[in-house]
Amino acid sequence: MKKTIFALTVAASIGLAACSNPGDEVVVSTSVGDITQEEFYNSMKDIAGDQLLQQVVVEQILNDKYKVTDEEIEEELKGVKEQYGESYEAVLAQSNLTEETLKTNIRFTLLQEKALKDVEVTDEEIEKYYNQASQELNARHILVEDEETAKEIKAKLDAGEDFAKLAKEFSTDPGSGAKGGDLGWFTVGTMVPEFNDAAYALEIDEISEPVQSEHGFHIIQVTEKRDVKDYGKLEDKKEEIRESIAATKADWNTKMAELIKEADVKVKDKDLKDAFSGIKAE
Structure with a gap:
């Protein structure tokens, strides 16, 4: 698993979905005043509204279309621990992650990988x-x-x-x-x-x-x-070739645009209405 998993936003945990119906309920109380759900929601929109909404929506779509097992996550986590060895805990701390949030990032990365492999490859290709x-x-x-x-x-x-x-x-x-x-x-x-x-x-x-x-x-x-010496027969190489072709077609921005188009996303919050305007499917 690549180092980028440490940089992913954990959208599933802290996303706008948790504030889908913001109101007057107090999220946090301090000696200088309270912060309500609505105030917190508006602050989140100001800080990372479009980007966070995109990730929450894409993750929801990926969860609906693809499945990642606990075994797959544990296998990737094992690889991360082997990669960093004794530095593993320090890297987690530097990235402001716990092992559970790292697993969430791994899960999202695996969902992305499954989506990228899900491309049409014809027999003619x-x-x-x-x-x-x-x-x-x-x-x-x-x-x-x-x-x-x-x-x-x-x-x-x-x-x-x-x-x-x-x-x-x-x-x-x-x-x-x-x-x-x-x-x-x-x-x-x-x-x-x-x-x-x-x-x-x-x-x-x-x-x-x-x-x-x-x-x-x-x-x-x-x-x-x-x-090419000992290249093999077409029927024996078919799946290997299919994966090679799929890899050349793999482009996350293109795939994300396709997924969003298929899901018929409609943003109801006027402040976030342009969140997906720059994501176009061919």
Whole structure:
């Protein structure tokens, strides 16, 4: 379990849900005056209203859709204790947590993990991944900043100019440019997704059209392909591949937006009406 569990807000314990009907009942009494439920509720809204409401609502949704057992929590807690060893109690104290509140944080983290794994992965995606992962590619590329330059270089290649020479002249990739664009052997997931899919779609010696990625525009040529030794059959790898694909799709902000949209959340407190306005599902 990652260290972030020590930083989580324990929404289930202190959330706005506990003050859902604030009134005049006294929460705390002091020599200088009382603090009522309504005053406490309003203070909580001022301090962390939107963020706390989001967490309370998301936790409620997660509790409805997914289950975390005591055994799972204890197993994660055991891992935390092993990770910190003799420093465990000190880390709890520094984080202003008791072991019970740490368990609450662990529970919420496990709920998040279950939600992130709950993504659709199609048979077509699994087969595509398998076909790619069962092969390694040897390729080279020319990387440039803009599409116009990429098209000009592609035209030169189509006219028969030397790939390596053009890579040395034009490529902005500091690692491969000086080597004629050579990237060596690689397998699925090594490159950014756009590059990966374009490369695996090429036949040997075929040169791609310009491919845009976060790095710029690539012109790719696959020079060799080889099977991955003992990779296994599709039916044996299916679940492993499904988990790998699901992990690449895992994005908590996106998942949270989907969950909130499905739950049809309506905020009745006008002071908190914009709490979910910035959370949009695609």
